[in-house]
Amino acid sequence: MKKVMPILLLLPLLLLLASCQDISSGSYPEGWEDAKGELVMNTFFNDSTALEYGLVKDFNKAHPEASINLNGFTSMMEAMESMASVTELENRYAQRLATELMGGEADYILNDSGVLDPTKFAETGLFYDIFEWMENDPDFDKEDYFYNIFESCAYDGHLYSMPTAFVLTSVYLNKTITDRLGLAFEPLDRITYKELLQIRKDAVAQGLMGADIPLEFGGNGTTARQYINSAELQEYVDLKTHSASFDSPEFVEMLEETAEVFAPTAPDLSMGYGIYSFANAVTSGDTCSLLSFYSLALDTSAANYCPIDQPPEGCVGPLVLVSTKGHLVCNQGATISVPKSCTQPDLAWKFMKFCIESPEKSLDQEDAGSVDITCGRL
Numbered sequence: 001m002k003k004v005m006p007i008l009l010l011l012p013l014l015l016l017l018a019s020c021q022d023i024s025s026g027s028y029p030e031g032w033e034d035a036k037g038e039l040v041m042n043t044f045f046n047d048s049t050a051l052e053y054g055l056v057k058d059f060n061k062a063h064p065e066a067s068i069n070l071n072g073f074t075s076m077m078e079a080m081e082s083m084a085s086v087t088e089l090e091n092r093y094a095q096r097l098a099t100e101l102m103g104g105e106a107d108y109i110l111n112d113s114g115v116l117d118p119t120k121f122a123e124t125g126l127f128y129d130i131f132e133w134m135e136n137d138p139d140f141d142k143e144d145y146f147y148n149i150f151e152s153c154a155y156d157g158h159l160y161s162m163p164t165a166f167v168l169t170s171v172y173l174n175k176t177i178t179d180r181l182g183l184a185f186e187p188l189d190r191i192t193y194k195e196l197l198q199i200r201k202d203a204v205a206q207g208l209m210g211a212d213i214p215l216e217f218g219g220n221g222t223t224a225r226q227y228i229n230s231a232e233l234q235e236y237v238d239l240k241t242h243s244a245s246f247d248s249p250e251f252v253e254m255l256e257e258t259a260e261v262f263a264p265t266a267p268d269l270s271m272g273y274g275i276y277s278f279a280n281a282v283t284s285g286d287t288c289s290l291l292s293f294y295s296l297a298l299d300t301s302a303a304n305y306c307p308i309d310q311p312p313e314g315c316v317g318p319l320v321l322v323s324t325k326g327h328l329v330c331n332q333g334a335t336i337s338v339p340k341s342c343t344q345p346d347l348a349w350k351f352m353k354f355c356i357e358s359p360e361k362s363l364d365q366e367d368a369g370s371v372d373i374t375c376g377r378l
Helices: 005-020 051-062 076-081 086-102 118-124 130-136 147-152 175-180 193-205 222-236 249-257 275-283 345-357 363-368
Strands: 037-045 066-074 109-112 166-174 291-296 315-321 330-332 335-337
Touching: 037 086, 037 345, 051 066, 051 345, 066 086, 066 345, 109 345, 130 147, 166 175, 166 222, 166 275, 175 193, 175 315, 193 222, 193 249, 222 249, 222 291, 222 315, 275 315, 335 345
Parallel strands: 037 066, 037 109
Antiparallel strands: 109 335, 166 291, 166 315, 166 330
16 A cells, blocks of 8 residues: 555646646647657567567658657666566656646656556646547548547547557367368457367367366466456346346356366466477477467567467467457557646657557558457457
8 A cells, every 4th residue: 555655646736736737738749740759659568579669660750750669667687687666666757747737747658557546636637638639630531440449548538648559359269170070260250168178078079188188288277357348247247227237147148167177277378388399399299288379469579479470380360369258358558648737749640649549550560460440450
C-alpha cells in the first residue's frame, strides 16, 4: 500500500493545478500532414526489442521530415540488475510523470503500459481526447478500423489513451495429429474449446496421443484454464445489468467438460517451453501435447514471435480461440496518450495515425504478420 500512496496523493494536486492552468479545449490539430520537427515519446523501457522502438523506427524511415525520439526511463537489463524491484521503478517513473504533467512540462507523447493510467487523471483535463481528433479528421473513417477496440479503452465517452494494436488468444496445433485425423485449417481460422477437446478425444481414441499427456504443451492446466476461461466467462457476465449466470446449465457443462483440462498434471516439457519448443517436439517424432497457446500480438520483436502465414514446421495455426458463441477475446496492446502540454500535437497525430494505419511499414513488420487496429490486417 505504501508504494502506491505517493501517486494517489498527487491526484488532488493534479486536479487543483489543472483548474488553474489555461489548457486548450483539445481541438483537432489541423495541418498534421505537413507536420515537421522532432517529438519525444516517453516510455518506461527503452530497449530496442520493445514494440515502441519498431514503430518509431518505421515512422522515422517513412517520414524523413519528422523525427520521433524514444526516451525510456530504464531498460529491461537495468531493471533486472537494479537493487529496486520493478514495482519500485514503476512508482518512481509514475511520480516523475505526474510531476511533469502538473508543472506543464510534459512536452512529449506518452507510451504507457499501465504505469500511469491516463484515465485516472481524466478529470484534470491534462490529456487530449483522441476521439475529438478522430471525429474532426476528414480522412479518418470509423469503418476502416476495429472501432470497438477504441471504444473499449474509452473513459466516460472520451479516449485519452489510444491503443495501436490488440492481442488475440490463439493456438498452434500438433500437425501430426491433425493430419492423421484428416483435419485441415487455415491461419486465423476460429476454434472453440469444445472443438479442441473433441480433437484431443479423437486423437486419444485413435492412439495418436496418450490419455495422460496434457492438452497443452509446456503447461500443467493453469494456462489452459486462463485462456479457456477468458474466452467463455464473457458469455456469462452482463456488464450492462451487472449480473452473472454462473448457475446456468451451460456454465456447469463447461466446468464439467474442462475438468480434465484444468486438473493438475505434469507439464509436457520434453524439449522446453514455447511455440518453437513445441514445434521441435512434434517434428522430432515424440508423442506430445495437442497444442501450444500463443498470444498473437503486434509486437514483432518478441523472441517468441513467428509469422502468421509461416507456422513453424510441424504446427498448424495460429487458430484464434473464440467463445462457443463466436466472440473474440481481445486485450489492448501498446497505447499512446498526448498531454496538452505537448507543443506539437499535429506531429503527435501524424505519428499516431501512422501507428494504426501504417501503410508504409517496414518489410520486417510485414513479414511478421502483425495484427493492426485496421480491419484489413486481420
